[in-house]
Amino acid sequence: MKMKFHIPDFHKHWELNLNLIDMIAEHPEYFYDGVEIASCFGCFAPALWNGGRALGGYTSREQVTNTIKQFNERNVPIRYTFTNPTITEKDLKDPFCNRLCKEAENGLNEIICNTAVLEEYVREKYPKYPLISSTCKEIRDHDGLIAELQKDYKLVVLDYNWNNDFERLAQIPEEYRSRCEILINPYCIPKCPRRGEHYKVLGECQRKCSTMTASLSTDDALLGAREFDCPNPSYNFYAIQKYSTFVPRENLDKYMELGYNNFKIEGRVLAKENVLESYVYYMVRPEYRDRVRLELLVAPPRPRMVADSRRSISQRLRGI
Numbered sequence: 001m002k003m004k005f006h007i008p009d010f011h012k013h014w015e016l017n018l019n020l021i022d023m024i025a026e027h028p029e030y031f032y033d034g035v036e037i038a039s040c041f042g043c044f045a046p047a048l049w050n051g052g053r054a055l056g057g058y059t060s061r062e063q064v065t066n067t068i069k070q071f072n073e074r075n076v077p078i079r080y081t082f083t084n085p086t087i088t089e090k091d092l093k094d095p096f097c098n099r100l101c102k103e104a105e106n107g108l109n110e111i112i113c114n115t116a117v118l119e120e121y122v123r124e125k126y127p128k129y130p131l132i133s134s135t136c137k138e139i140r141d142h143d144g145l146i147a148e149l150q151k152d153y154k155l156v157v158l159d160y161n162w163n164n165d166f167e168r169l170a171q172i173p174e175e176y177r178s179r180c181e182i183l184i185n186p187y188c189i190p191k192c193p194r195r196g197e198h199y200k201v202l203g204e205c206q207r208k209c210s211t212m213t214a215s216l217s218t219d220d221a222l223l224g225a226r227e228f229d230c231p232n233p234s235y236n237f238y239a240i241q242k243y244s245t246f247v248p249r250e251n252l253d254k255y256m257e258l259g260y261n262n263f264k265i266e267g268r269v270l271a272k273e274n275v276l277e278s279y280v281y282y283m284v285r286p287e288y289r290d291r292v293r294l295e296l297l298v299a300p301p302r303p304r305m306v307a308d309s310r311r312s313i314s315q316r317l318r319g320i
Helices: 014-026 061-072 094-102 114-124 143-148 195-210 223-227 253-259 272-283 286-298 314-318
Strands: 003-007 035-042 078-081 109-111 131-133 155-157 180-183 263-264
Touching: 003 223, 003 272, 014 035, 014 061, 014 272, 061 078, 061 094, 061 223, 078 094, 094 114, 114 131, 143 155, 272 286
Parallel strands: 003 035, 003 263, 035 078, 078 109, 109 131, 131 155, 155 180, 180 263
Antiparallel strands: none
């Protein structure tokens, strides 16, 4: 059984992720058996429908096209994080978000959804997309999760409070376990009482980012997100390991034995070095960790254009 990882972010961390995917193909011996990059999730700024994190700035059409192509030519889906909880019916005609959908609708790429109004729209307007049920829904009870798994989703991302609770995980019918995705490195405290409120604040900030004017800077649009009292985004990968919901590397084998093989790594807005450390910890054999870390850190810059995208890391390190 493949150990499938869903990694952040095809826009912010696009270069790191392409280098990682190429390294797995070129040097599988560096990695644990069965490691596979099953998707790369994120969004292009300043998409109104984006949720979970707020993204300022703007992405050109060329960047969108080339980014999608570079991941897809490696058979890795991009997965849009369309989980803004503030979306209403009037937002469905947003031109930038609809252009993103048209650009990537090829049957490979995916969409994570959170609200019924957007999910219904995507199913009708862009039927080729496999849909992923978001962890933002915060489904914590057994019956609610089973009901969600019975719907037409490719995967359901579990609320992080299910993590390491193997007694409860064993009660989920085996037929559903391969369709559960585990968020293995959550930065939230266990049972965070303000998680939903935080998502709404980020959603409102994203709304402001999507309607930028000359009088409203990106810093102003993101003010609400910065002022929300949550220290966790400043933590590094090792600081969160104190939480009971953090999944240690050795626990992945327990998940696999039960039939769970989809694992999500958080880190869309974290520093590259922080995200890299999570990759090394979960995917790389201990004897190769230093080498992989160094090679990914010093890999030569990769142009966003597609022409150079398939050169291996070793080739680019050698200047080929």
